[in-house]
Amino acid sequence: MSKREVLTSIKDERLIEERRTQMVKGAVSLFKEKGFHRTTTREIAKSSGFSIGTLYEYIQSKEDVLYLVCDSIYEEVRERLEEEMHLEGYTVQCLEKAITHYFKVINELQDEVLVMYQEAKSLSKDALPYVLKKELEMVGMFETLIRGCIQSEQFLLDDKEIKLLSHHIFVQGQMWAFRRWWLQQHYTLEEYTNIQLKFLLKDFSVQSV
Incomplete structure (x- = not known):
């Protein structure tokens, strides 16, 4: 599925990127x-630091801004996940390290994640599938690590368990943002991460079977 094009009258790609970054932060x-x-x-x-006329040089509608917000957030999370996913070998320790890094990224971007989950339903019919596809690609990064652990005989899971565990990991990271009104009054990020690692992985290792 190709990226949705947001039309602009500006030809300077650097300026487009700069203005849209300002727009996303303001929005x-x-x-x-x-x-x-x-x-x-x-x-x-106004929040972005330029006039309404300038805004419409870079977008055509408010829905374009929402799309740019969601696309930008997913792209940043994906890029920062990839920084930690290039690990040597497939071990439970590598998977735990990747999950811990992912939770830290969500913690740092929790306002953005919260906005995305509250407002993604307002995306247009052509934009929503693309944004959801980007989420599935990130879930797939965890699936790859889990399958590697199975190949190295550290996990015992069937295909359905692999897919569900991958989604479970992804959602538990996001929960730190959208349930923060309660979670962050009772747990530090480190406490939350360590407990979630026990919940997520304890039943699938070869040692626990």
Whole structure:
């Protein structure tokens, strides 16, 4: 599935990237405070540091801004996950390290993750499948690590268990953001991570069978 094109009248790719980065940062704070539907394009422009006229040189609608927000968030999470996924060998320790890094990334981007989950439902029909595909690609990164652990005979799982565990890992990381109103009053990130690692992995290692 190809990336959705957001039309612009500007030809300078560097300037497009710079302005849209400003736009995403400005929109995230507004969407968090007011929600997508109650936020106006004029407010987005002001929060981004330029005029409404300039805003419409880089997008055609408020929905374009939401798409850029979701696309940007997923791309940053993916890139930062990949930094930690290039590990030597497939071991339970490598998987634990990758999960721990993923939880840290979510912690650092929790406002963005929260906005994305609150507002992704407002994406257009052509944009939503692309954004969801990017999420599945990140889930697939964990699936690759799990399958590697099976090949190295450290895990015993069937195909359905592999897929569900991959999604489970991904969602438990996100839960740190969208349940933070309670979780972060009772756990540090380290405590949360260590408990989740026990919940997620203890029943699948060869030693526990």
